[in-house]
Amino acid sequence: xxxxxxxxxxxxxxxxxxxxxxxxxxxxxxxxxxxxxxxxxxxxxxxxxxxxxxxxxxxxxxxxxxxxxxxxxxxxxxxxxxxxxxxxxxxxxxxxxxxxxxxxxxxxxxxxxxxxxxxxxxxxxxxxxxxxxxxxxxxxxxxxxxxxxxxxxxxxxxxxxxxxxxxxxxxxxxxxxxxxxxxxxxxxxxxxxxxxxxxxxxxxxxxxxxxxxxxxxxxxxxxxxxxxxxxxxxxxxxxxxxxxxxxxxxxxxxxxxxxxxxxxxxxxxxxxxxxxxxxxxxxxxxxxxxxxxxxxxxxxxxxxxxxxxxxxxxxxxxxxxxxxxxx
Amino acid sequence: xxxxxxxxxxxxxxxxxxxxxxxxxxxxxxxxxxxxxxxxxxxxxxxxxxxxxxxxxxxxxxxxxxxxxxxxxxxxxxxxxxxxxxxxxxxxxxxxxxxxxxxxxxxxxxxxxxxxxxxxxxxxxxxxxxxxxxxxxxxxxxxxxxxxxxxxxxxxxxxxxxxxxxxxxxxxxxxxxxxxxxxxxxxxxxxxxxxxxxxxxxxxxxxxxxxxxxxxxxxxxxxxxxxxxxxxxxxxxx
Ligand code: SF4
Ligand code: SF4
Numbered sequence: 001x002x003x004x005x006x007x008x009x010x011x012x013x014x015x016x017x018x019x020x021x022x023x024x025x026x027x028x029x030x031x032x033x034x035x036x037x038x039x040x041x042x043x044x045x046x047x048x049x050x051x052x053x054x055x056x057x058x059x060x061x062x063x064x065x066x067x068x069x070x071x072x073x074x075x076x077x078x079x080x081x082x083x084x085x086x087x088x089x090x091x092x093x094x095x096x097x098x099x100x101x102x103x104x105x106x107x108x109x110x111x112x113x114x115x116x117x118x119x120x121x122x123x124x125x126x127x128x129x130x131x132x133x134x135x136x137x138x139x140x141x142x143x144x145x146x147x148x149x150x151x152x153x154x155x156x157x158x159x160x161x162x163x164x165x166x167x168x169x170x171x172x173x174x175x176x177x178x179x180x181x182x183x184x185x186x187x188x189x190x191x192x193x194x195x196x197x198x199x200x201x202x203x204x205x206x207x208x209x210x211x212x213x214x215x216x217x218x219x220x221x222x223x224x225x226x227x228x229x230x231x232x233x234x235x236x237x238x239x240x241x242x243x244x245x246x247x248x249x250x251x252x253x254x255x256x257x258x259x260x261x262x263x264x265x266x267x268x269x270x271x272x273x274x275x276x277x278x279x280x281x282x283x284x285x286x287x288x289x290x291x292x293x294x295x296x297x298x299x300x301x302x303x304x305x306x307x308x309x310x311x312x313x314x315x316x317x318x319x320x321x322x323x324x325x326x327x
Numbered sequence: 328x329x330x331x332x333x334x335x336x337x338x339x340x341x342x343x344x345x346x347x348x349x350x351x352x353x354x355x356x357x358x359x360x361x362x363x364x365x366x367x368x369x370x371x372x373x374x375x376x377x378x379x380x381x382x383x384x385x386x387x388x389x390x391x392x393x394x395x396x397x398x399x400x401x402x403x404x405x406x407x408x409x410x411x412x413x414x415x416x417x418x419x420x421x422x423x424x425x426x427x428x429x430x431x432x433x434x435x436x437x438x439x440x441x442x443x444x445x446x447x448x449x450x451x452x453x454x455x456x457x458x459x460x461x462x463x464x465x466x467x468x469x470x471x472x473x474x475x476x477x478x479x480x481x482x483x484x485x486x487x488x489x490x491x492x493x494x495x496x497x498x499x500x501x502x503x504x505x506x507x508x509x510x511x512x513x514x515x516x517x518x519x520x521x522x523x524x525x526x527x528x529x530x531x532x533x534x535x536x537x538x539x540x541x542x543x544x545x546x547x548x549x550x551x552x553x554x555x556x557x558x559x560x561x562x563x564x565x
Contacts, residue, residue, distance in 0.1 A: 108485060113500045130484050133485040136530040172494075174489070174496075177524075184527055243491055243492045
């Protein structure tokens, strides 16, 4: 065991892992995080705590991670390279480990110009950092854990027991380069991968075939990302505007039909689409599960977290393996 | 070259408003090449400032000049002499920021104002379009990336890109910005060197970049040559 985290144990034991996501609030209301934690408790093996996602200031991922631990959930602390240099990153990692956080997901982070895709003001005038990139960040964490060395070379007496994660966008451009980028993340020392949301399972399977041929699935635990679609508008938006996400016509057609079936009744149209969205999600989870080399799913229900328990239940993935004694 | 763009005239006018005798100085180097601060632009800015002063009933004289390069002592000499001889009370430099700094260090109590916004190190893509290509990081790594710069041309300066935001060759920040890493991958494919990207580029030492503090380059061989020449001329004059 590298970290002894619940997520690591579940994967080690050969279970099909489930992770979900908790987005911290844009203020200091810890109750919001605790409330989400209570809603989601027991439906996943670990919960990603996003780190100022879409370049919007939110309660820090470390603090939010500690809050969900109070409710008995295991966090996956996300750490972007956008906002911290290697000094701050290592300091935060050591602090997080001291607080009992053992899963860390290394990401580059959305560029500061993103500002929630224009829905919020954000801080487009901010100076970014990007002292290291996500692959270098993985190497740094591995160095702290396995070699007892800081990136600069100084010794680390008590090594942080970390389960190191990274993100993979299997269907991003340039698509033929994507498996190689995964290989670099694995080479750097990633223990687990969570992918960008996948709707086009056909294309994903083609990428996974290449990944298997490269033997990467044996060196890293790949969790397929599933983003729960709430309605047709969201699917269309994801298809046109989210990098690395393509939504097959068939799924959009199903959502359109669900909406149409309600006729003029708007409330019914909303309910129909939500139900269809959950059905699609459950199917995607099943398809991911059947894909060789996929060892879990990462379910993202953006601002709809309360639906995750039902989804995991309907996908036949409940109950989750009992949490490790350490968690 | 160093690419710059002229500041709005309104802003420039504000800088020099209270000065009686202003010298507008262009630069024959990069600022001329990128059509921002050469002889032609000095004339345009000079006339515009004179017209504005007349309109507003201000007593202001606007003089014009343009030197070969504002970043070398020998060319700047003539400006300093003119300032003294003609009683210039303020300068407006149409060079890049280097020219402004260089003059400021030599002008004593005479102020110098920037007429340009200095943008980046770049190239002319087509007439009227300049693109950033180098960030002056101080330790060039283009041998690793097919000659395309990840520091300057990736919005996150990723050294092991591309990130998940790359779409159809464009960067996640805007459909108008090329993804530097898409260019690198494409280029290395052509060169048949794509497999070199399998190598992880480790965290960089940024001390060679502006993050290491203001930089200087010292060439001892040239300094020795200069010292020798100096000695000879002293000996000859004895
Ligand atoms: S690697 Fe550095 S020196 Fe070379 S082109 Fe890029 S920024 Fe300029
Ligand atoms: S999309 Fe391309 S250029 Fe933009 S940040 Fe990502 S890798 Fe860099």
